[in-house]
Structure formats: C-alpha cells, structure tokens
Amino acid sequence: MSSSEPEHCPGIDSEQAGKSAACAGCPNQGVCSGGELRSAAKDTEQDYYEIARKLSSIKHIIIIMSGKGGVGKSTVATQLARFIAFNDSESNVGLLDVDICGPSIPKTMGVENEEIFNSASGWSPIFVEDNLAVMSCGFLLESLDDAVIWRGPRKNGIIKQFLRDVDWSDELDYLIIDTPPGTSDEHLSLVSYLKFCQNVRGAIMVTTPQEIAQMDVRKQIEFCRKVKLPIIGYLENMSVFVCPKCSKENYIFKSKSTRPSTLEEKYGIKLLGRLPIDPIIGKSCDEGKSLFNDNNKLLDNRIHQAFEDLWNNLCKEINQSKE
Known part of the structure; x- marks a missing residue:
C-alpha cells in the first residue's frame, strides 16, 4: 500500500473504507473498498488471540536478543535453559529457536x-532432559548444512506455527526464545504475534565489552522501545x-572499568551478569553437552557462579516486573 493517506481516511477497519468521500483519489481506494485488507487484518488479529491462548499456560516468556552476531547469544540461550533445568528440577523449560536462517540450537x-x-495436539518438541524441550527450524531441514533461502512471509509463517502449534504441554514454566542478531523480519513477527500475551517478561540483550558490539545493542534497545517490548537487562559475554595457570584476569576486549556502561547510564538497562571467556563453554556447545551436571569436573566455579548471578538477577527483575 502507499504510505500516503487522505487527511480524513476512515481506516481499513471502517465499513466506509474505500467508499468515503475522503477516499476519492487515494491510490488504495479499490483495495480498501473490496474489503481484502479489512479481512486480512481480522485474520491477523485472530492469530494473535489464538497464540495468546495457546501460550497462556506458560509462566514466563523470555526473549534472547543481540544487536550483533557472534557475541554468544545462542550460547547464552542454550546454557541458560540448561542451567534453569539443572538448578530447578521442578521447573519445565522450553527453548524455541527462531533464528530461521542460522538455526544453531539443535547443534x-x-x-x-x-x-x-x-x-x-501439535508439533512435539525434542526433549533433551525430562524437564527441557527444544524446537527449531533446524529440525525441518534435511541437513544442518542446508541454506535457508526464505523471504519474509515464509519466515513469518514458520514463526507463527512455532508459537501456535508446538505442544509444550500445560506445565511449562519458562519459554526461552533465541532470536537472530539485529532487528529483522523475525523480530517484528515475533513481537507482533506475542502482542496479546500477558506472560512475556521481556528481552535479555547479549553483548560483549567492546564499543562496536554495544553500539548495535543500543539500536536494538530503540527497537524494543518502539515496539513496546520490555527489556529485562543485558548480559556481558x-x-x-x-x-x-596463574589465575590472572585478562580483559581482552576492553580494560576493566568500575563505571557503569552507557547501557546503564544512558538507557537505564540493568546489568544482569558477566560471563568469562572459557574454552569449556565453546566446547560444551560444539559437543552439544551441558555445562551443568554432576559429572562435569572441569567446570570452573567462576562459570557456575556467573550463571548463578545471571539467574538470581533475572528472577529479581521478573518478580519486580510482575508487581
């Protein structure tokens, strides 16, 4: 549709759409008068309500985002889901991968x-643990090496199916949604489809210490504010x-600073935690194994403590948002 509208446009929901005197000369008059847009808008809103109904039994929906690729967003989503499932065996956790073109969660x-x-009852997710289930576009590909060359409408369609048709069960406590980097069709579709869900707690921004990564996070903060998606906080990976050998701390990307970052100072986004660089984190993801199990003798206490801090701060922010 053309972006220009008559000054007194009745809107596509009106019975006078395309028929009002104000519509004369509008390039969209024929489309509006036929009712196609009004019908499409009603169908879309019905999808929103259906998704809200489907997900209403989930206690908390948390979206993992990053402004830039390569900052460890999927790693954080994976290990956070694993930590919650391991730390609280009574909680049921779902991990949904909506990174359509780069689905890494199955790996x-x-x-x-x-x-x-x-x-x-719908699509059955893959259970990694008794209380941890996963759904990803990667399961629909013949090979994880296959390129996903889809335009926006098809991406939107699969995201709608994931939200509406996956049978997470009625006892899911946490649904963690891993998104692609940036602000693309997937993000717009996801936020739109979750429009009427009352259990969306917000987004966690994943970044690294260097300014170029945080610059892109600031853009994503603006995106969240424009689409009215709450921001829980950010994680510095x-x-x-x-x-x-010597336990000396090395700040590879940026010198250690006791001052709050611009994300805190300018935008008021709270720091949820900091994760160290450690080969075991990358190794666990490459091998598809959890960092958190009773047999993992190589896990540094700093890593476990970092996820413990993240989890405690996340719970605190969620509880405050519900008040």
Missing part, C-alpha cells in the same frame, strides 16, 4: 539428528579471561 543442544513429529 548446541546435541539433538541435531532428531526429527519432530506432528500429532493431533566474554567479559574476562582468567589464566588457568
């Missing part, structure tokens, strides 16, 4: 060779490298 979760099945 990081170690379930890349699994297939999903469709039943009368790859914050510090601790030498395994």
